[in-house]
Amino acid sequence: MERLRLVFSGSGGQGVITAAIILAKAAVLFENKNAIQSQSYGAAARGGATRSDIIIDDSQIYFPKVIQPNVLVSLTQESYNKFAPIIRPGGLLLVDSKYVTIGKKVDAKHITLPMFDTIMEKIGKPIVFNICMLGALIGISGLIKPESILKVLKTSIPEDFMAMNKKALDLGLKMGKKEKY
Amino acid sequence: MERLRLVFSGSGGQGVITAAIILAKAAVLFENKNAIQSQSYGAAARGGATRSDIIIDDSQIYFPKVIQPNVLVSLTQESYNKFAPIIRPGGLLLVDSKYVTIGKKVDAKHITLPMFDTIMEKIGKPIVFNICMLGALIGISGLIKPESILKVLKTSIPEDFMAMNKKALDLGLKMGKKEKY
Amino acid sequence: MTEKPFNFKNYIRPRFFPHIWCPGCGHGIVLGSLLRAVHELGLNKNEIVITSGIGCSSRISGYVDFHSLHTIHGRALSFATGVKLSKPGLKAIVPMGDGDALAIGGNHFIHAARRNIDITAIVMNNRIYGMTGGQFSPLSGTGKKATTAPYSTIDRPFDVVELARSAGATFVARSTVFHANECKDLIKKGISHKGFSVIEILTQCPTYYGRKNKEGDAIQMMESYKTDTVKIGSKKLEKNPDLIQRGIFVENTDVPEYCEAYDEIIQAAMKGKA
Amino acid sequence: MTEKPFNFKNYIRPRFFPHIWCPGCGHGIVLGSLLRAVHELGLNKNEIVITSGIGCSSRISGYVDFHSLHTIHGRALSFATGVKLSKPGLKAIVPMGDGDALAIGGNHFIHAARRNIDITAIVMNNRIYGMTGGQFSPLSGTGKKATTAPYSTIDRPFDVVELARSAGATFVARSTVFHANECKDLIKKGISHKGFSVIEILTQCPTYYGRKNKEGDAIQMMESYKTDTVKIGSKKLEKNPDLIQRGIFVENTDVPEYCEAYDEIIQAAMKGKA
Amino acid sequence: MAKGKTVQHLIDKEWCKGCGICIHFCPKNVLEFDKNDKAEAIRPEDCIACKLCELRCPDLAIQIIEDGEGENEKQ
Amino acid sequence: MAKGKTVQHLIDKEWCKGCGICIHFCPKNVLEFDKNDKAEAIRPEDCIACKLCELRCPDLAIQIIEDGEGENEKQ
Amino acid sequence: MKNNNNIRFVQGNEACVEGAIYAGIEFFAGYPITPSTEIMEHLAYRLPQKGGKFIQMEDEIGSMGAIIGASLTGHKVMTATSGPGFSLKQEALGYACMAEIPCVIANVQRGGPSTGNPTHVSQGDVNQARWGTHGDHAIIALTASNHQDIFKITVEAFNMAETYRTPVVLLLDETIGHMREKLVIPETGEIPVVERLRTSVKKGVDYHPYLPREDGRLPMSDFGSEHRYNVTGLFHDMWGFPNSSPQVVNELLRHLVDKIENNVNSINMYKEYWMDDAEFILVSYGSSARSAIHMAKNRRARGIKIGVLELQTLWPFPADMVKEKCAGAKAIMVVEMNMGQIVTQVKSAVDNPDSVFLANRIDGELISPTDIKTVFRMIQGKGV
Amino acid sequence: MKNNNNIRFVQGNEACVEGAIYAGIEFFAGYPITPSTEIMEHLAYRLPQKGGKFIQMEDEIGSMGAIIGASLTGHKVMTATSGPGFSLKQEALGYACMAEIPCVIANVQRGGPSTGNPTHVSQGDVNQARWGTHGDHAIIALTASNHQDIFKITVEAFNMAETYRTPVVLLLDETIGHMREKLVIPETGEIPVVERLRTSVKKGVDYHPYLPREDGRLPMSDFGSEHRYNVTGLFHDMWGFPNSSPQVVNELLRHLVDKIENNVNSINMYKEYWMDDAEFILVSYGSSARSAIHMAKNRRARGIKIGVLELQTLWPFPADMVKEKCAGAKAIMVVEMNMGQIVTQVKSAVDNPDSVFLANRIDGELISPTDIKTVFRMIQGKGV
């Protein structure tokens, strides 16, 4: 596997950090990979744009920060504006259609999906928006097995919520798989 | 003038430290000499033997502690016992007859004077015991002018007490002058 | 009342707005009450020094257009003591978090009260350490959840009013951000009072305290300030003694203020009376 | 009462006697009362940890033949908190100077009270910093002389009883070294009380406080403890409300003790209830 | 204050964080969220200018300007 | 306690610092200073064994032993 | 392979907690402060599960006092903090040195001085760990650059605290404390755990709490057991009683310093990467070392003979080891996130101080491999 | 000759007080601790005589806070303490560094660590003065060996605090603080006194409290006057508002360090005795220097070419000056009362570190001329 550098970005309540942790954890615990997750702390994290970095690799990872991501996910306009310029040429950019309008294109595959709207329509709970995003990302890139995500969720959320989360993941997967990358 | 190294010793309430300060101050302020006074602090100062060191010289004094005094004054048995051994050969040892019984002699002039008893008899106030001791010491050694002591006292004690202090000093002087050294 | 109508724009540093506090955080309401109080007192902005420690609450000093001194955690009152004693003409206002005032800062709090130095301490009590992410505070009370109390708290809370009173504060009052107008009035009285004044204001931290303790969002928390508090001595207390009282608990003008007392020392010293 | 008659030699470290306190210093009387209290309670010396800070008063820990922890100035209660919480079977006794307890140590004092941790704090109140040579303390009161108050103090004093009460102490009492037997009884009650107990004992520092304030020698100072104090609620108060009251001000057994409350947390945690 | 006063509701939508406090506690139901979850005066005519919304807004995002008020501010 | 009890006044003169507290507060005037300013029981027969001197001695320098007391101590 | 249950994906702060649990921590007292707070948060949850005690104190000073008290009753103890709190702990930390109290103090470093840059990384407290309290003394300070190592050095910190009866400072940093990565919890026994050495002196026989045994060690007796002794922050004799005689003072102070400084080799922990034939050496520690290794790995791939010496023991500074490892290197670059604290030590240690360069960053951002490469190019005379 | 009224016979602590009064002190806050207490006792008496303010705070932390507050209202301020209190002040001292608050902190050193040896002399806090607070920073620390010099360096401490907008540490010690000797109070104007540099920016014009002028200085504006600005311990921009952008952090930290380190020559104060042809050099400071001078004077009388370099500025360490003065010496002995704190600096400074020896004493007794002589004999290969 080539080293994967991801940045998830959005705003405080959207669960991008949780999504980042779930993804990295799934890679480590259930796919025998190395992964590192980090995030911005402090004032910036409370207002403004939230950012979480993930690096996934088969071999040891030393420098833990992502300078230029292969994959950028942006769930708000502000975070898109801020981080789009740092994406690695030829990388992948995933944004949500409700929150982000693509501006000046960069050298990367741009994918806009109606993740939030789909969730609200099919499930009605914004809380699983981030899981849907993970599904979409996996659908597009296949970077990890969806089951690994479910295994992580099983250890961290109450039983009752599993069905909803699975559904959100599946909705994302379906949307994602349609996109070519 | 040769460098003079004195140690005044006794117990807490006897005013030996005050006497040391007065002597050194008199030398500095009124006899244009250099002098250093220091004392032991802390627990030892509250109980046990009090000690104050004085060095008087015409030239600059650097190392401020007295290791072997030319002059040792001891107003308690305990302090006499403790410090008599450090007296410089050929030095002077002055003790009070009420409080100190001379033991094994050292190579120094030993002078025992009834300073306390005289004060109690002639003045009745133990508080000027230390001034009497200063008088005696000056009487014996002439190391400073008695007037200089009085000048210092004038700046530091209430007017009313001057007469009593002067008397104590004089009593000491008289006793001291009788001793050859 | 001054003639000019209130406009907070005259009292803030607009560069820092929108401010950094979370949506619904009660601290912003305290800020509003404070600005109105200053306005209604007709104070000159140059005569006010606002001193704060560290915490979400302490950020308030950066938002107001007064002399502002943002210090270290828990020590604001000691810095303010230096400000006030060295230049008694200044108005010293010290907004404090509950942790800042009463955990690490408890000693300075009781000693400022004891001295009766003319400082106005506004305790912004959200019953949690907001800034560090939701640890319990000495005002959380027992049986609460916090990140450092996953099994719920066993620590009893201080009663700020009682502590301030017993330590010697000469003006002690309490209100809540639901009662924003009352807050303003109490802050006015506190600032006008000559001596150490304490105004405890219950304020919500929906992000940590609210969420952890299932107290709902900011609105629900503010509703609880309405239902769970009463004016001092209200009849409702008979039925429900657990209600929290609001109002002025101590207002004592007989005690000399510290800086004034020190001026007398200066008089004496200058006359040579040691 | 135990059968064996009291002999202080069983409770001290004779190597350090005669002790270092000045002639007439009241601290020695407190020591005597403490030893008698321990004796009458029939405590095993191995189960007592005496923790002190720094000060003349704090020297007491070196004189007693218990486990003794002589710490740093003002922090004894926090060390004792660690001792007690980590091994609740021990009796934690903390003798403190007025400066140690309420100047630098004020915060630990109010927090130990708030937690209601089972520690007995004996505040040896001589209204002065004895060890450092006679600076005023937060208990000196106004109008006193001290080396740092050559023109007399303007600092108001704390009322230890009120402060301890408002902070949450569940046992609060006061006596004087003149009333040495009463001291002993109150210390016994304090030690037996499950929770944070405070016993303030007025004690003379003839060397500094007495001398500076012309209060005479140790004897005269002890006389004043006789004349200036009364039992709580005494009739004499009507005529002379300035009299200092002695006795038990607070004795509350309804509040959970901290270590016991923590044991329940352990129970819950072991059952997996977060 | 009589109903029907002419009242301006100045709401700074950049500052408003959509907490809903003003909306919930308005005694006259004057305010509601707009589509971006920011406060908006949708029934300004019902406003009694009690200013509770202004007082309680944690973000200093609302100002209530009554007729004739604020004159001094205009220069 | 009846007057005239047989009472031993154990005074440790090394420990006594001569503060005079015991002397001053003895209800029966039993104690006085010796020539070295140390406490001494000069009228032991008047002693009522109230032990106030023992309780109040700041230097733990006095012990009052009543008849029959202290037996356990002897071994 | 490891049992899956033993694999975690956690923050560095949590790795530290798990290390402490493995080492047998029984008592924690603390006061929250970014970026160390997660240590106490996790311990609030973990300790009572094992019957241990957790207390949130009123401040950092009280926290330090509480752990010392708890250590004396016979428990393994720890506190955690960051810069401002570490400053506040200094007085009581000196007490722990003087009274020889085993305890562990984690300082997860953030930007200073003062409140500084609370949520950003720094390694600015290295010298403070050595000299923060007043008076001569010696200290042990350890650090690590990844979660597996954090776990291990935390265990070692407890071990050394017990072995040398001393406070041990764990110097972590914001980057390593907050980031998440894999941690494999070792099996019991895999890392040796040093238990407290208790006195074997029987009841009634004189126990000397401060008289070192032949092997230099000082067995302890728990408060509450048969031996009643005194503990003080004053200079003291072998029974623990205050004594200011020059001889006692002299001997005790030398003992306090020597017991650490003379064991520098036993205390020293470090790691090496491509050091065998290294012409250029990066000396680094903590999260900076990750960037150093990253950079060196890249350069190696390009054929440059560069190695990394990763320090895990910062104090007592392993001068002899550094000197030996660096002998013959063309250039040594010390990679750290401060104005040059360890570089001063390295310069004093090596034969040729002029061959030692500083590659640092102090702006709150993690130093990057590129930053190091830039310094390297300049040393090589290649410019930027 | 001096007017008799100007001659005093006082303790070193009082000489410090008189120096502070001469320098224009207006505010003091403190908490008593041996052996510094006389400083506050005298100021309690002296300050109100001049209309100044004295306050005894609840602790040392509060004292440090109070003087910072009072400095910001435009006053010259000071606090005084000893080891344990100095440790407690470290957090707020770092604040004063960060917020660039002029203030003077006297530490009259006693034996440490911990409560240590309270009434005995030591010079064990030298490194703590440099590194006691968390995070990178720089500090000025001055010392003196006699009362006339204490007076002078106290004035200089206030001057430097104002000039560099920084806390200045006065490192005295128990011997010099407590002993009495002559002090001649200089006439007004004899020692220059630096007044606070206040901004000349008029009302309504933007004032930038943290934007250094061309000459590097930062004029202040008193709280209460026209310019309302912000003071914080966070990294901050030129207006004093918190800012954690890497560029701001980097620049501010470098500014804080450079304003001191780049002025090492202006800050450096020292004295020389018989240095012209000295083959052996004693480098010393504080009360140790008295013994060094005493010993050198005696040896000179016996024809030995020995000189004394007495440091009065310890931090920033005047490495270049020391290097220059020591160039060519056969041997250098650093005389100090600690385990070797300044000797490390001297070794780094000089060309031949192997020629540097430590003559120290750590037992609470003042190091004596004989102690130094003993080391000297050993260096000369004469044994003891």
Ligand SMILES: Cc1ncc(C[n+]2csc(CCOP(=O)(O)OP(=O)(O)O)c2C)c(N)n1
């Ligand atoms: C010495 C020190 N200890 C700890 C901290 C970390 N800290 C910053 S703010 C805070 C508590 C905040 O709680 P509170 O005072 O109640 O204010 P809030 O954020 O809730 O308004 C803490 C513990 C610090 N900055 N400095």
Ligand SMILES: Cc1ncc(C[n+]2csc(CCOP(=O)(O)OP(=O)(O)O)c2C)c(N)n1
């Ligand atoms: C941190 C610190 N600050 C100050 C001191 C100096 N000091 C020692 S004891 C003491 C006060 C003693 O007064 P108190 O607590 O009332 O006890 P007392 O001696 O009167 O019994 C002080 C200020 C110290 N040892 N440590």
Ligand code: SF4
């Ligand atoms: S964390 Fe709590 S206190 Fe802090 S800003 Fe958010 S709501 Fe307010």
Ligand code: SF4
């Ligand atoms: S100084 Fe005061 S408190 Fe201290 S021992 Fe003497 S009399 Fe007692």
Ligand code: SF4
């Ligand atoms: S109260 Fe203020 S911030 Fe909240 S919704 Fe209304 S205008 Fe917006």
Ligand code: SF4
């Ligand atoms: S002023 Fe009163 S009535 Fe009008 S919108 Fe605000 S809260 Fe509602």
Ligand code: SF4
């Ligand atoms: S009370 Fe004690 S110390 Fe005082 S005189 Fe009597 S026996 Fe001696």
Ligand code: SF4
């Ligand atoms: S026991 Fe009572 S009566 Fe007897 S000597 Fe003592 S005080 Fe006097």
Ligand SMILES: [Mg+2]
């Ligand atoms: Mg709070």
Ligand SMILES: [Mg+2]
């Ligand atoms: Mg006291």
